[in-house]
Amino acid sequence: MSNYLAIATVTASLQRTLQAALQVDVDGARVTTVQPNSLGGGTPETGVNIYLYHAAPNPAWRNSDLRTRFADGKFAKRPQAALDLYYLISCYGNEVELEPQRLLGSVVRTLHARPVLTREAIYDTIADSTFAFLTNSNLAEQVETVKFMPVSLGVEELSNIWSVFFQTPHALSIAYQASTILIESDDIPQRALPVRDRSAFTGTPFRSAPVVDKVFSQEGILAPIVAHSTLIIRGSRLKHEQTRVKIGGIELTPSEISDSALYLPLASIPPASLRAGVQSLQVIHRLKEANNHRGVESNAIALVLRPSIVEIAIANLEGIEREPRSAQVTLHIDLTVSPQQRVTLLLNEVSSSTPAAYLFDATSRSQETASLIFNLYDVKPGEYLVRVQIDGAESLLEVDLDPQSPTFERYIGPTLTIP
Incomplete structure (x- = not known):
């Protein structure tokens, strides 16, 4: 993701891209990034001015960082803001020689041919001494590449944009959207160590609970499971004095039992107890001393039982x-x-x-x-x-x-x- 310099980096990279093309197409053309004031107030006599007139949340990315905090207020992950940038590109020059129109054609051609802001272009911008203030920008590391797309603005919308500039004459313009810029917070979230052993939780009295890793047919790990299949149940700590397998709402004793594998012939289950589709399977260790207790249960694992x-x-x-x-x-x-x-x-x-x-x-x-x-x-x-x-x-x-x-x-x- 990128830091707070992302927006300025996009603008500077766009300026360099257009400058390289315009100075070849129109002699003396230059690209500026100032507010469109009256002529002589910063806009070029011959050239193009890039003005960021609007920034809006990107609807596809705006909730991708949820959730960012735990209930106690600590960071779960770095907050991330997703923005789309809207630029007004205005063309200035000698109207008799149609310089604004020539410049507009050059802008459209350039951004249509190179709509993606590449990492190389970003690195070149950051390395440019003119933009020394962007040295710490990390926009090039952003997962989502920035793309430029033309925005269709009607006469009324263009009039509304230009009306905010006091006594500024209208100039031939086109709008472009830059999408998407992902700005990430500098806050450092805290993350706990991963669980090393799921049986090592000190709050449970059953530290030797069985664990089921996978279930498959005896005919092969990719073979379909049908009503006459023999299931192989792989895991750890499966063997017990009273090992039972719960499937289809009933409990059965496996035909073969070891600490790492159980064998269960489905043919031993009454047909009325088995249903086609997804079935839940668990390994249960019954406790002799607890008559009313369900025993120690493993995690539940799903299997697909196919009909015949x-x-x-x-x-x-x-x-x-x-x-x-x-x-x-x-x-x-x-x-x-x-x-x-x-x-x-x-x-x-x-x-x-x-x-x-x-x-x-x-x-x-x-x-x-x-x-x-x-x-x-x-x-x-x-x-x-x-x-x-x-x-x-x-x-x-x-x-x-x-x-x-x-x-x-x-x-x-x-x-x-x-x-």
């Missing part, structure tokens, strides 16, 4: 010949779905030329069920690959693994045929 389609049934088929079909499709899956979960049916036609694809939401349900009903309409006749998505958890498709098959390594099921 068991059976597909179609009924109430309507439509003949080439007409689009409507029908009612019932899916039976291996997991329970609650009334609050969102269920979507995905159909993809098995075809090599312009295959059709459809999405249908399930009908509403009043109770938990493993049977899902979908009303299909305007569906093209054909064979379709079927998937069901429950709260973002999508069922798997079958892949042909026979090297001798013509559909080797292609999806082959489950399918639904709409005659």
